Amino acid sequence: MWARNWRSLLWGSSRLWISPIQGVRRSLATMGSSGPRPVPLSYKLLDGQDALPPVVFLHGMFSNKKIFQTEAKTLAQQTGRKVLIVDARNHGESPHCPDCSYEAMSADLQALLQKLGLGPCVLIGHSMGGKTAMTLALQKPELVERLVSVDISPLVIPDLPDVFKIIPLMESLNIPEDLSDSQAFELLNEYLKPFVTDSSIRQYLFNSLDRTNGKYVWNVNSENLQQQKQLLLDTLQIQGVYRGRTLFLTDSHSPFLPPSHYPKIKLLFPEVQFQNIPDSGHITHIKKPHEFMSNILSFLS
Structure with missing residues (x-):
């Protein structure tokens, strides 16, 4: 809420499948025929025209x-569309759950879209939210009118910065x-500066600091996320191809979406286009908000 004043993340049997990315195989978790059990997500829906595909924003990890x-x-004001913002499981006001898989987060989103009666949507996902959006698009392409992934690859990323180092820092807060x-x-900003040099990442972390019963708390289930760290960082190994219009936004210097991944990404998303936003870092929508929105609006038009 007030954090934004600093600127006005296929199920089925246990059989093995071959993904469209050659050589990538997946052992599907044994979760029963109905797949992961969805949890009721916390959300906010901005009203708009029923004739236009709604837009869904999916946040990144720790947000x-x-x-x-x-x-x-x-977006709601400029396009007249319905716009949905959602807390992923283990984040914000949504339930905590040991299963942090992208299949589970996709199931949560599918259940919410069905509950709200929203038709094919434009999915816009940052980082973990981008991988969730990709999962849903590959599983249920009929539910996704267009797809935007913000600075994240569906593939495992070598030499990825250790984003989980943030957990002990945030858990040790005593405001x-x-x-x-x-x-x-201001106190949190000074506390994080020696460890998190990028001011946009510090501002991003402020977003999950809430005041509950007079006390400041970090509203993230970090224990479950830490336990499933490798699952969250691994390659998406989902059978399917999404042939709808797809936009990957990134910074050319970002380690989260290296150009070497582009050819394999095109196998999963044949209609993909890659758009570079210079000096946008990983938290594109905070560091370069005008360029971010300009690219989104252009993609929707």
Whole structure:
């Protein structure tokens, strides 16, 4: 809520499948014939025209739906579309669950779209949210009108920065209760500077700091995320191809979407286009908000 004032992440049997990416195989978890059990996600839906495909924003790891509330409002006003922002499981106000798999997060989203009666959607996912969006598009392409992935590859990334180093830093926070919101953010900013040099990442982390019963808490189920770290960072090994229009936004210097991955990505998403936003880092929508929205609006038009 107030964090945004700093700127106005196939199921089935246990058989093995071959993915469209040659040499990538997947051992599907044994979860029963109905797949992962969805949990009821916390969400906010902005109203719009039924004739236009709705837009769904999916946040990255350690964040929540509030990170996209400004973009959601702008998009709803400028396009007349319904816009949905969602807390992924283990984030924000959505339930905590030991299963952090992308199949489970895709099942959650499918259940929510069915509940809300939303037809084929435009999915816009950042980082973990991008991999969730890709999973749903590959599993259920009929539910996805277009796909936007923000600075993340569906493939495992060598030499990836250790994003999980943030967990002990955030868990060790002890912010005095008598501080105002702005004072709390200033304190957190100074605390994180020696460890997180990118100011856009620090601002991103502020988004999940909430005040509950007078105390500042980090609203992330870090224990479950840490336990399934390798699952979250691994290659998406989903059988299927998504042939709808697809946009991958990135920074040419980002380690999260190396150009060497482009040929294999094109096998999964044949209609993909790659758009570079210079100096946007990993948190594109915070570091380069105008360029981010300009590319989204252009892609939707």
